Amino acid sequence: MAYLKVERDDEIVQIMIDRADKLNAMNLDVMDEFISVLDTLERDSSKVIIITGSGQKAFSAGADIEYMNSIGSTEAEKYALRGHEVLNKIEKLEKPVISAINGYALGGGCELALSSDIRFASPNAQLGQPEVTLGICPGWGGTQRLLRIIGPARAKDLIFTGRKISADEAFSMGLVNKIFPSENLLSETRSYAKLIARNSTFAIGISKNLVNKGMDANLDTGLKLEIYSWSLCFSTKDRQERMKAFVEKK
Numbered sequence: 001m002a003y004l005k006v007e008r009d010d011e012i013v014q015i016m017i018d019r020a021d022k023l024n025a026m027n028l029d030v031m032d033e034f035i036s037v038l039d040t041l042e043r044d045s046s047k048v049i050i051i052t053g054s055g056q057k058a059f060s061a062g063a064d065i066e067y068m069n070s071i072g073s074t075e076a077e078k079y080a081l082r083g084h085e086v087l088n089k090i091e092k093l094e095k096p097v098i099s100a101i102n103g104y105a106l107g108g109g110c111e112l113a114l115s116s117d118i119r120f121a122s123p124n125a126q127l128g129q130p131e132v133t134l135g136i137c138p139g140w141g142g143t144q145r146l147l148r149i150i151g152p153a154r155a156k157d158l159i160f161t162g163r164k165i166s167a168d169e170a171f172s173m174g175l176v177n178k179i180f181p182s183e184n185l186l187s188e189t190r191s192y193a194k195l196i197a198r199n200s201t202f203a204i205g206i207s208k209n210l211v212n213k214g215m216d217a218n219l220d221t222g223l224k225l226e227i228y229s230w231s232l233c234f235s236t237k238d239r240q241e242r243m244k245a246f247v248e249k250k
């Protein structure tokens with residue numbers, strides 16, 4: 001692959017956007033490579049996925065402005081659809097996805113992180129949705145996912161001003177889960193991923209789905225979904241082995 005560096009360490013997969021000279025801006029080729037990697041991850045035995053950017057400066061500075069400068073509405077729609085395909089796949093993947101934000105996460109870069117389940121950041125991270133400064137609105141789910149994660153007032157603040165916020169401010173808004181020193185960001189993210197990987201992949205996948213569905217469902221529907229999903233867990237061998245091991249004090 002030209003733009004994504006994929007590394008496997010047991011059940012943890014790290015996807016690094018490798019376009020540091022353009023601050024890991026995402027062109028159509030980056031999107032295509034993401035689709036291909038995610039298609040594999042949907043089926044393989046990996047348990048936790050980490051997304052990060054190469055270099056010291058950026059997670060991703062967003063969609064490719066040079067490319068967007070050359071297109072009209074028809075191509076823009078295709079570009080947006082491709083971006084949505086990637087981010088929806090990440091959101092629907094029945095495995096946890098963690099973004100390790102090691103610098104700028106702007107526009108589509110921030111939206112990529114928003115589609116992840118957990119966001120860790122280094123102190124030099126700067127997040128934002130600067131699209132309106134370029135005459136466009138957020139186009140890869142920013143208006144919808146930001147709203148759901150930090151609420152409408154904060155989402156509108158970031159979208160209307162296009163301002164970049166520090167890792168500390170993002171943390172105070174609940175936009176990032178935790179901040180780690182730059183030199184430890186990836187190792188701490190991997191340790192956290194290993195903590196998750198010890199648990200039942202099936203139960204985690206179902207839990208992810210329930211939380212995601214619950215954001216758009218009323219409480220009654222969400223709770224009913226939980227009952228059916230919970231009882232489904234009882235049909236797995238993994239559940240039987242884990243409970244048996246506990247009862248037999250293994």
Ligand code: CO8
Pocket residue numbers: 021022023025026061062063064065066076077079080083104106107108109130131134138139140
């Ligand atoms: N696209 C393409 N190239 C980029 C991008 C980008 N988003 N960001 C940076 N680069 C390139 C620069 O052009 C430069 O290239 P070169 O060295 O060849 O001139 C290189 O990366 C380094 O960048 P800078 O020299 O600008 O680095 P600075 O440290 O001076 O500045 C910034 C860093 C502040 C991050 C600055 O680069 C910047 O403001 N970048 C743009 C950030 C931005 O506005 N992102 C949002 C883009 S819009 C978007 O993401 C929409 C998503 C939805 C799309 C929907 C599809 C229709």
